[in-house]
Amino acid sequence: MEKKILVKNNPIIAAVRDVSLIEKAVLSPVETIFLMSGDIFTVEHCVEESRKNNKSIFLHVDLIKGIANDREGIKYLSKKVKPDGIVSTKNQLIQAAKKEGLLTVQHLFMIDTQAYENGIRNISTINPDAIEIMPGLMPRVIREFYEKIDCPIITAGLIKHPNEIREAVDAGAHGVAVGAPELWDLDYKNY
Template sequence: MRIIENEFYDRIRENPVIAAVNNLKKLEKAIKSPCEIIFLLTGDIFNLQELVNHVKASGKSVFVHLDLIEGFSRNVCALKYINEIIVPNGIITTKSSLIRTAKEMGLFSIQRLFMLDALSLQSGINSIKTIRPDAVEILPGIMPRVTKTISTEVNIPIITGGLISDKEDVIASIKAGAVGISTSKEEIWYM
C-alpha cells in the first residue's frame, strides 16, 4: 500500500468528517477545526500553491478538486503540474481519464460521482470497477441506501458529500458504509 493511502486511511479513521472548503474565507476555520482532511473546492492558478502549502503546514491533508480550480485546464498537463509543483496529498475529479492518469503518477485520487437516477448509479458502479480510484465521493450524501449499494458492490472507500446537514446524516452515511463525509457546514466539522 502506498504511504499516502495509509495516511488517508489513518486520518479518515481519526475523524470521518472532511472539511470541504468552497470559499477561501472558510479555510482558516477548516484548518482550526478537528477535521484531519480538507477538500479544497476553490482557488485558482495564482493562489493554489500557497493554499496547499498553508494547509499542509498546519499538519492537515489537502485534496484539490481539479474540476473547480480556476485557470487550469482539465487535462494531463495540468494534472502533472499540480502533482509535481503544487504537491497536494491527492486530487478529486469527476473525470475518469484524470483518475486513471493520477493513479499512474502515484497521486491519491478520489472520483466524485453525482447520483441522479438508477442509470447514474449503475454507470458509477461500472466506472469505479473499471477505473479503481483510491476512494469515491458520492453526491448527494444523504442517500444511505445508495451508499450501501455502492459500498457492497465495490471494495473502495466511499465518502459521501452534498446536502449533509446534521449529525443524523453523518451517522446514517457511516452506518451505510461510508468511511467519511465531506461537508462545507462548519458546525459539522466540530462533531
Template sequence: MRGIIECLEENPIIAAVKDDSDIEYVLKTDVKVIFMLFGSILNIKEYVDKLKRNGRRVFVHIDLINGLGKDEEAVKFLGKIGVDGIITTKPTLIKAIKNEGLISIQRLFMIDSRSLETGIKSIIEDKPHAVEIMPGLASKVIGRIHEQVHIPIIVGGLMCDKFDIISALSNGALAISTSTRELWNE
C-alpha cells in the same frame, strides 16, 4: 492510501472548503483532511502550502480550479505543488492521477438508477482509490455501492446534521465531506 484511511477512521469528517474564510476557520478545528473546492492557478499553491504547513492532508477538486486544465498536465502541476490527492468527475483522469503517485477520488452524482449503474461500472473499470458519492443523503445507494466495490466511500452534499453523518457512516461510508462548518467538529 493506507495513511489516509487511518486518518479518516480517526476523524471521518472532511472539510470541503469554498473560500479563504473557510481555510482560516478549518485551521482552528481538528479536521485533518481538506477538500479544496475553489481557487485558481494563481493561488492554489499558496493555499496548499498553508494547509500542509498546518498538518492537513489536501485534496484538490481539479474540476473547480480556475485557469487549470482538466488534463494530465494539470495533474502533474498539482502533484508538483504537493497535494495529497485529486478529486474529479472525469474518469479519464484517474489513471493520470494514480501515475503521479497521488490518491484519486472519483466524484459521482447519484441522480437516478442509471447514474448508479454507470457509476458502479466506472468505479470497477477506472479503479480510483476512493469514490465520493453525492448527495450524501442517499443511504440506500451508499449501501449498494459499498456491497459492489471494495474501495473507500466518501459521501458529500446536503449533509445537514449529526444524524446524516451517522446514517452515512452506518451504511458503509468511510468519511463525510461537508462545507457545513458546524459539522467540522462533530
C-alpha cells in the same frame, strides 16, 4: 490499505468552497480537506497551510480555475503544488493523477439508476482510491455501494445535521464531506 485518504479518527471532511475558509478548516479537528474553489494563484497557499497543520488536502480539479483539465494540468499540480490527491468527475483526470502518484477520489452524481450502474462500471475500470457520491443523504445507496465495491466511500451534498453524518457512516461511508464550517468542529465521537 494504508492510504492518506483513509480518515483515521474523524469521518468529517472539510469541503472548502471558499479559500478564505482554509484557515478555519486547518484549525478544525478534521483530518482531510477537499478544496472546492480557488485558482492557480491560491491553491499552493492552501496546500502549504494544510501541511503546516498536518491535514491531508485534495483538490477538486474540476472546480479550480486556471488549471487545465488535462494531463499537463495534473502533472503541474503533482510536481509544483503537491496536494495529497485530487477529486474529479473525469475518468481521464483520475487516470492521469494515478500515473503522477496522487491519490484519487472519483466524484459521482447518483441521479438515477443509470448513473448508479455507470458509477459501478467506472469504479471497476478506473480503480480510484476512493469514491465520493452525491447526494450524501442516501443510506440505502451507500450500503449497496459498500457491498459492491472495494474502495472507501465518501458522501457529500445536502448534509446539514450531525445525525445525517452518523447515518452516512453507519451505512458504510468512510468519510462525509461537508461544506458547513460549523460541522467541521463537531466532536464526532460524542454525537
